[in-house]
Amino acid sequence: MKLYHGSNQVVENPKLLAPTHPMDFGGGFYTTTNYEQAEAFARRVVKLRGYTPIVNIYEFNEANVFENKTLKFDEPNVEWLHFVVANRKMVHKNENYELIIGPVADDDVYETIAGLENEIYDEEEALKRLKIKKLFNQYVFKTQEIMNKLIFLEGKNA
Numbered sequence: 001m002k003l004y005h006g007s008n009q010v011v012e013n014p015k016l017l018a019p020t021h022p023m024d025f026g027g028g029f030y031t032t033t034n035y036e037q038a039e040a041f042a043r044r045v046v047k048l049r050g051y052t053p054i055v056n057i058y059e060f061n062e063a064n065v066f067e068n069k070t071l072k073f074d075e076p077n078v079e080w081l082h083f084v085v086a087n088r089k090m091v092h093k094n095e096n097y098e099l100i101i102g103p104v105a106d107d108d109v110y111e112t113i114a115g116l117e118n119e120i121y122d123e124e125e126a127l128k129r130l131k132i133k134k135l136f137n138q139y140v141f142k143t144q145e146i147m148n149k150l151i152f153l154e155g156k157n158a
Contacts, residue, residue: 003031003058003139003150006042008051010155014147022088025100028140029147031058037104037136039158053158059151060139065099069146073102076130078123085113098146103135 005011019027032038035055042053073080080102086092088110112129115121121129141147 001033001060001062002153003033003060004035004038005029005031005056005058006038006040006045006158007054007056008042008045008049010054011056012152012155014141014150016142016144016147019090022090024084024087024104024138025102025140026087026090026092026142028100028142031060031139031141031150032104032137033139034136042158054155055158056155057153059153060149064149065146069096069098071097071100071102076103076127076135078127081113081116081123081126081130085117088113098141098143100140100142102138104138 005014014029016027016029023030038055039053042055046053071083073083083092083102112121112126115129116123116126141150
């Protein structure tokens with residue numbers, strides 16, 4: 001399968017970096033199967049940091065992943081919601097996973113999550129609001145070992 005990573009630089013050899021801000025699935029190397037999503041993220045990074053928007057393209061064989069080391073959310077559900085909220089608060093510990101796969105919580109989603117955290121919405125209402133949105137996916141690589149199984153194909157200007 002092809003995976004994409006939006007950046008302001010070519011990333012031939014991804015490395016695990018400490019997170020500088022709260023993220024959906026905690027620290028890790030974020031990729032997606034959606035080229036347009038990676039392209040949009042690359043443009044957002046360039047607005048913040050400069051340089052040129054680049055979509056890095058990788059080949060990844062999911063057979064390289066151990067099921068017991070992968071956490072997968074097929075849709076936004078209660079477990080996903082709690083997992084994202086915990087990571088956003090930087091209180092979730094998910095060191096046992098190599099790879100986490102699931103929907104992206106974009107800016108609109110964060111508003112819904114904030115509503116849940118501030119008790120404006122209950123879980124049911126938050127999930128109802130999330131399910132009407134088109135949520136793209138993300139594959140988050142949590143260990144250097146699994147990232148080493150990504151095969152870099154090219155970096156394209158976005």
